[in-house]
Amino acid sequence: MNVSLALDIGWGTTLAIKTVIVLAIIPFGALVLGYTFLLKMMSHMQSRLGPMDPGGFHGWFQLVGDGIKFLQKEDIMPAEADRRVFAMAPAVVVMSTFLIFLVIPAGPRLVVEDLDVGVFYALAVSSLSVIGVLMAGWASANKFALLGALRAAGQLIAYELPLLLAVVGVVIEAGTMSLQGIVVAQQEGAIFGFDAIGNPFVLTQFVGFALFLVAAQAELTQPPFDMPVAESELISGYMVEYTGFRFLFFFIGEFGTAFAFAALAATLFLGGWAIPGVHGATADLLGPIVLFVKLMAIAFLMFWVRFTYPRLREDQLQALAWKVLIPIGLLNIIATGIIKVAVS
Amino acid sequence: MIAQNVTFWILAAAMVLAAIGVVRSQNVVHAALYLVVVLAGSAAQFILLAAEFVAWVQVLIYIGAVIILFLFGIMLTRAPMRSDTDLDNDQRWPAAVVSLFLLGVLSTLLIQAFGDKEIDISGGHGAELLAQGRAGSLAESIFAAYVVPFELVSMLLLAALVGAVVIARRD
Numbered sequence: 001m002n003v004s005l006a007l008d009i010g011w012g013t014t015l016a017i018k019t020v021i022v023l024a025i026i027p028f029g030a031l032v033l034g035y036t037f038l039l040k041m042m043s044h045m046q047s048r049l050g051p052m053d054p055g056g057f058h059g060w061f062q063l064v065g066d067g068i069k070f071l072q073k074e075d076i077m078p079a080e081a082d083r084r085v086f087a088m089a090p091a092v093v094v095m096s097t098f099l100i101f102l103v104i105p106a107g108p109r110l111v112v113e114d115l116d117v118g119v120f121y122a123l124a125v126s127s128l129s130v131i132g133v134l135m136a137g138w139a140s141a142n143k144f145a146l147l148g149a150l151r152a153a154g155q156l157i158a159y160e161l162p163l164l165l166a167v168v169g170v171v172i173e174a175g176t177m178s179l180q181g182i183v184v185a186q187q188e189g190a191i192f193g194f195d196a197i198g199n200p201f202v203l204t205q206f207v208g209f210a211l212f213l214v215a216a217q218a219e220l221t222q223p224p225f226d227m228p229v230a231e232s233e234l235i236s237g238y239m240v241e242y243t244g245f246r247f248l249f250f251f252i253g254e255f256g257t258a259f260a261f262a263a264l265a266a267t268l269f270l271g272g273w274a275i276p277g278v279h280g281a282t283a284d285l286l287g288p289i290v291l292f293v294k295l296m297a298i299a300f301l302m303f304w305v306r307f308t309y310p311r312l313r314e315d316q317l318q319a320l321a322w323k324v325l326i327p328i329g330l331l332n333i334i335a336t337g338i339i340k341v342a343v344s
Numbered sequence: 345m346i347a348q349n350v351t352f353w354i355l356a357a358a359m360v361l362a363a364i365g366v367v368r369s370q371n372v373v374h375a376a377l378y379l380v381v382v383l384a385g386s387a388a389q390f391i392l393l394a395a396e397f398v399a400w401v402q403v404l405i406y407i408g409a410v411i412i413l414f415l416f417g418i419m420l421t422r423a424p425m426r427s428d429t430d431l432d433n434d435q436r437w438p439a440a441v442v443s444l445f446l447l448g449v450l451s452t453l454l455i456q457a458f459g460d461k462e463i464d465i466s467g468g469h470g471a472e473l474l475a476q477g478r479a480g481s482l483a484e485s486i487f488a489a490y491v492v493p494f495e496l497v498s499m500l501l502l503a504a505l506v507g508a509v510v511i512a513r514r515d
Contacts, residue, residue: 085374131407134415135377157416
């Protein structure tokens with residue numbers, strides 16, 4: 001099969017198409033994850049009957065109903081709030097998600113911008129969401145919101161380090177920070193001369209993979225790392241004063257970021273868009289589907305943990321990051337470096 | 345005027361306005377948020393100069409860590425919601441004189457050193473310059489040519505870190 005996808009269009013049109021696609025991916029990813037995992041998987045696992053009822057078959061109408069409910073809610077802003085900062089905060093959170101998607105490749109040519117420092121860039125912009133969280137917590141003029149924002153900031157700073165350290169092993173093995181380069185390195189790699197399935201880094205970097213998943217879970221402030229939004233003691237933390245449309249932004253930001261992190265993990269550890277024996281234009285056509293299947297598998301793991309484990313206490317949470325994950329990450333880097341030098 | 349020049353002036357204007365916001369703001373949280381705009385602007389300037397890696401380091405370290413620690417510290421201690429008149433003191437005029445002086449010194453220095461230099465980006469030179477800004481060539485110069493200064497700096501940082509822990513310990 002030899003399909004030519006090359007169209008003759010100017011850079012302005014290309015830019016517009018790319019922007020529209022990335023803007024569409026965030027709500028799409030948020031809806032897909034929210035529907036599949038939050039509503040359906042959780043309902044099955046926890047025997048929740050409510051989300052299985054609306055609309056008849058399997059409660060398919062639940063998400064539409066939720067959407068209508070959010071849009072018709074009143075937009076409330078606390079009297080004491082700092083109006084501009086309060087309004088900007090959800091946008092900052094969503095913008096950080098938007099920026100991650102710019103470097104995730106969905107095919108040999110299907111990437112918005114294949115940056116030389118791709119994975120580094122992705123982690124750098126993902127840390128920007130903390131600013132949005134702090135803005136939201138402070139501008140709400142509510143002590144629960146402020147406490148939640150402070151917990152979120154402390155947690156996100158602590159878990160950014162294991163996240164970065166987990167990725168370093170992959171970068172050492174691939175020899176590049178470009179996400180496209182990392183995918184190609186996995187596709188063309190071989191396990192002791194056996195190259196039928198390439199060399200997905202989950203096999204050699206399983207420590208990094210585990211670290212990445214745990215740290216991503218904490219970065220998303222999902223249970224068991226949901227101290228910042230703990231609804232039973234902090235009544236949802238920094239989001240407590242947000243209603244309707246603005247709350248929807250935070251919701252989309254959270255699940256859109258989960259989608260982005262799952263896609264990043266699939267790209268770094270499972271070979272991204274690549275499957276054995278598919279090259280060229282066919283890979284461009286199949287790539288998005290392959291990437292989607294892989295990221296849904298990873299998202300399944302993340303949400304499985306989310307629905308299963310109880311919340312960690314604040315001190316346990318910090319101790320896990322600084323005393324367990326970071327030392328393991330450093331050891332993993334040393335081991336990967338030594339093996340890389342010894343093998344090559 | 346090529347596109348880069350136009351972009352430079354837009355970014356520079358935004359950065360100057362935000363920088364004025366940092367010093368003029370009556371609220372310390374707003375000042376920190378204005379500082380985010382200034383730092384993001386300088387990251388964008390690094391991209392214009394084809395120093396991609398430095399730009400994203402700027403985002404990760406300054407916006408992603410330093411500003412967040414600022415905000416964290418402010419909110420952990422006072423987090424004032426209203427304007428704080430104590431922020432503005434009576435040293436405006438000396439400060440203006442000092443910053444004008446600094447502006448004069450730096451611009452004289454830059455104009456005398458690079459005023460009439462033009463970077464040749466014709467033919468293969470542009471790609472060559474781009475390659476110099478890439479992470480690979482940066483890593484080579486840090487870990488091959490300048491490895492001793494690099495290690496010295498990391499020892500210095502380590503010593504500072506240990507010192508901070510010693511000072512902060514109560515016992």
